[in-house]
Amino acid sequence: MHFLDMLRQAERLNDSLLCVGLDPDPERLPGAWQGDASRLFDFCAAIVDATRDLVIAYKPQIAYFAAHGAEAQLERLIGHIRRVAPRVPVILDAKRGDIGSTAEQYAKEAFVRYQADAVTLSPFMGFDSVEPYLRYPDKGAFLLCRTSNPGGSDLQNQRLADVDGQPRVYEHLARLAQGPWNTNGQLGLVVGATYPQEIERVRELAPTVPLLVPGVGAQGGDARATVRAGYRAEADGTPRGLVIVNSSRAVLYASGGADFAAAARAAAQATRDELNAARR
């Protein structure tokens, strides 16, 4: 199934725009697991079990596993998501971006090794660094566009003097992702919840691509403003412009105690409801 169809299906199934980010920091694991990197799978699997009917997607961040030599736990975790939430897509947050021949290897890593449904990419090196991912016709690729961190504006907000209308870098990128780069409808864009006005601008320039929006919860982004700026429904209620709103730490570490999974569920439910309230 094409990644976009999978997203739409999960959105309907769980009535949700919430993506739970799986960023397990050993130092923040609950109770006796604290500091034990062999428990990353156990922790994340418990979070998935507690939230699987509340989410449009899961987004494991590869660095949290690779930093601890825990890639096998990431593979196991994605297998676990397949078993307990087979209709929820997995976005591998890898933020890759390299020349074509190396990108071929990264694409294989994301889509063959980890069996992810989509990946995050830095578009800084241009279209030939993105194209190898598009050779997997059912998979998605989210290009960093206007990121949630303050330093995102250092480059992304600069104007391009040589392009018609002198757009900002992120505006130019939104146009490319909606048009010439989106050869098979596989592209999405990453826009931070911390900048709702820029989400609105990206949605204007890229009316139909899915937007992955991190930054609610721990980074303080506004959930309602995010949905109002980025979500677009068709007349029959079918989403035309989807937003996938990620929250990681605010869900994962809602409690540091034995009730961590129940607390994660409550946090996820509250965020899902807040997002839904904004689109109705």
Ligand SMILES: O=C(O)c1cc(=O)[nH]c(=O)n1[C@@H]1O[C@H](COP(=O)(O)O)[C@@H](O)[C@H]1O
């Ligand atoms: O690509 C991303 O997912 C991403 C882009 C961005 O602009 N900002 C951003 O925070 N992220 C990721 O989204 C997650 C945010 O985590 P929390 O701030 O804990 O919700 C982390 O995994 C970040 O790496």
